[in-house]
Amino acid sequence: MQTSKYNIVSKVKDSEQWFVVNSLSGQADILDRATYLQLQKGDESNPELVENGYLVDPVQEKKLFHEKYLRFLDDREKDEIQIFLVTNYSCNFDCSYCYQAGYEQLPFTLSKELIDSFFEYIGNEFTGRRKYITLFGGEPFLNALRHKENIGYIIQKAAEYNLEIAAVTNGYYLDEYIELLKGGKIREIQVTLDGTAGMHNKRRYLKGGDPTFDRIVHGVDLLLGNRIPVNLRMVVDKQNIGNLPDLAQFAIDKGWTASSLFKTQLGRNYELHECQANHSKLYSRLELYQDLYDLLKKFPHISQFHKPAFSVSKFLFEQGELPAPLFDACTGTKTEWAFDFTGNIYACTATVGKKGESLGTFYPEVTKNIPAVEEWQDRDILSIPKCQTCSVSLICGGGCASMAKNYNGTMNSPDCRPVTELLELGIASYFNE
Ligand code: SF4
Numbered sequence: 445m446q447t448s449k450y451n452i453v454s455k456v457k458d459s460e461q462w463f464v465v466n467s468l469s470g471q472a473d474i475l476d477r478a479t480y481l482q483l484q485k486g487d488e489s490n491p492e493l494v495e496n497g498y499l500v501d502p503v504q505e506k507k508l509f510h511e512k513y514l515r516f517l518d519d520r521e522k523d524e525i526q527i528f529l530v531t532n533y534s535c536n537f538d539c540s541y542c543y544q545a546g547y548e549q550l551p552f553t554l555s556k557e558l559i560d561s562f563f564e565y566i567g568n569e570f571t572g573r574r575k576y577i578t579l580f581g582g583e584p585f586l587n588a589l590r591h592k593e594n595i596g597y598i599i600q601k602a603a604e605y606n607l608e609i610a611a612v613t614n615g616y617y618l619d620e621y622i623e624l625l626k627g628g629k630i631r632e633i634q635v636t637l638d639g640t641a642g643m644h645n646k647r648r649y650l651k652g653g654d655p656t657f658d659r660i661v662h663g664v665d666l667l668l669g670n671r672i673p674v675n676l677r678m679v680v681d682k683q684n685i686g687n688l689p690d691l692a693q694f695a696i697d698k699g700w701t702a703s704s705l706f707k708t709q710l711g712r713n714y715e716l717h718e719c720q721a722n723h724s725k726l727y728s729r730l731e732l733y734q735d736l737y738d739l740l741k742k743f744p745h746i747s748q749f750h751k752p753a754f755s756v757s758k759f760l761f762e763q764g765e766l767p768a769p770l771f772d773a774c775t776g777t778k779t780e781w782a783f784d785f786t787g788n789i790y791a792c793t794a795t796v797g798k799k800g801e802s803l804g805t806f807y808p809e810v811t812k813n814i815p816a817v818e819e820w821q822d823r824d825i826l827s828i829p830k831c832q833t834c835s836v837s838l839i840c841g842g843g844c845a846s847m848a849k850n851y852n853g854t855m856n857s858p859d860c861r862p863v864t865e866l867l868e869l870g871i872a873s874y875f876n877e
Pocket residue numbers: 773774775776780791792793794795843844845846847
C-alpha cells in the first residue's frame with residue numbers, strides 16, 4: 445500500500461484542520477491533526493484511509509484509473525453539444541476591456557443561405573446527439589432591420605429542428621428583441637452587468653460613450669417578466685470587484701435572486717488574444733478567489749447572488765459528493781463547436797474568428813481540416829506529459845487548450861489550475877461549520 449497519486453492534501457484556510465480530496469476514489473474528508481499525520485506516514489492501521497482510497501495498491505489504482513477513463517469517454521459521447529453561432533463580430537458597445545476590439549471588419553454578412561447551410565451541417569454532423577445553439581458575437585442582438593430578420597430566421601429554424609437557443613448579449617436591445625425571443629425555444633439569455641450604474645457605465649458604454657445600465661436592467665426585467673431564463677454575468681477585475689456587494693444587493697432588491705429563472709456567473713477578465721490596455725487590473729484565477737473569499741466573509745449577502753465554485757468545493761457542498769474525475773477540461777471539438785457568419789468552423793469561443801484557427805467550413809462549401817480536428821480531440825490529461833504525474837489532474841483536467849497554446853506555443857501542454865489553493869479556500873468557505 446502507498447498513498448494515492450491523486451490525494452490532494454492541504455490545510456483548510458484559517459483553520460487547524462486539514463482536508464484530503466481524491467477524485468479517483470471519489471472521496472473527500474476533513475482531517476484532524478492525528479489523522480493527517482497517519483495519512484502522511486501511510487499508516488494502514490486506520491482502516492478508513494484504505495477504504496476511502498487514500499492508501500492504495502498502485503496496481504489496483506492504475507486499473508481503476510483506466511476504468512474511469514473509459515467511462516469518461518463513453519459518457520462524453522452522450523453529452524449535449526453546445527454549438528455557438530457568431531452572427532457578426534461587430535458591436536454597438538465599446539467596452540474598456542473588449543478582447544474582440546482587435547478583430548478586423550470583414551466583408552461578409554449573415555444571410556439566409558448561410559443559415560440554411562448551418563442547420564444542414566449541424567443536422568448531418570451531429571445527428572442523434574443532444575445539442576443546442578448559442579448566439580454569440582460581437583453583439584448578436586443589433587438593432588438593424590436585416591440583421592433582426594436573420595436572427596428571427598435562426599430562432600424560427602431552431603424551433604423547427606426542435607433545438608433550444610441561448611444567446612450571449614450585452615442586453616442593450618432586449619426590448620427590440622423580446623417579441624422574437626417569445627416565439628422561440630429559449631434556454632437562457634446571458635446578459636452582462638459589471639456592477640451598479642456608476643461602475644457598469646464606466647466599463648460598458650456605447651460607442652460614443654453613452655451609458656447602458658438602465659436599458660440593460662429594463663431588459664433583464666422584461667426577460668424574467670416573460671419567463672425567459674437569465675444568466676447574469678459580471679466580468680470582474682480589480683477595478684470593479686469592490687462593487688460586487690452593491691450589485692448583489694441591487695439584484696436582491698429587484699427581486700431577481702428570488703426567481704428560479706435567474707442565475708449568475710462571474711467571468712474573470714483576462715488577457716485572451718489582444719493586449720489589455722491595463723494588465724495591472726487583471727486577476728489571476730487564485731487572486732480572484734482569494735478576494736471573493738474575503739468579500740463573502742465580510743458581505744455574506746453576496747451568496748444570495750452568487751456562490752463561487754472554488755474548484756469542486758461548491759459541488760461537493762451542494763451535491764454531497766465529488767464530480768466524476770475530469771480527464772479533459774477542454775470541451776472544444778468534443779462537446780463544443782463554434783461557427784461564424786463567414787462560413788468557418790472553430791473549436792470554441794476562444795478561437796472563433798482567430799486567424800489560423802479555422803478547422804473547416806460549412807459555407808459556401810463543406811471542408812474539414814481533419815488533422816487539426818484530431819489534434820484537438822486527442823488532447824487530454826493523458827496526452828500532456830506534465831499532467832500525467834500531477835496529483836490534481838483529475839480535477840484540473842489539463843485546463844484550456846487555447847490558453848495552453850497562447851502560453852506554451854502548443855496545445856498539447858498544460859494550462860495549470862490552482863486546484864489545491866482553491867480547495868483550501870472553498871472548503872473553509874462552504875464547510876466552516
Ligand atoms: S480551448 Fe479553452 S475556451 Fe476553448 S473549449 Fe477548450 S477550455 Fe474552453
